[in-house]
Amino acid sequence: MIKNKPYWLLKASIAEEQGLAYLEQNRLSESLQIFYSALSFYQIVQTPIGINTTKLHLAEVLFQQGKNEEATKIYLQAKQSIQQIQLEFLYSMLKTFEQHKII
Secondary structure, three states: OOOOOOOOHHHHHHHHHHHHHHOOOHHHHHHHHHHHHHHHHHHHHHOHHHHHHHHHHHHHHHHHHOOOOHHHHOOOOHHHHHHHHOOOHHHHHHHHHHHHOOO
16 A cells, blocks of 8 residues: 555654664664665655654664764754754754764
């Protein structure tokens, strides 16, 4: 059913949850790939919340893979967007991320 119709937001949400499950299992390559898929789906429907939370998840995976430069770039994109459009409920996610990573 999902493959035949463009339920982009649903596809994005499922992909994000699958990425989180892979991340929890330390399956970083799979997690990274799925988060990029989720990001592309969220970008289609232009949802800032999904885009920015997924970017933070991507940054987490990239840091764990030792790709610090790329992780920092994606993290800072998310942070700028979150602050610019004042997604205040995501500030705690930023703070948690900053406490555990070197930015």
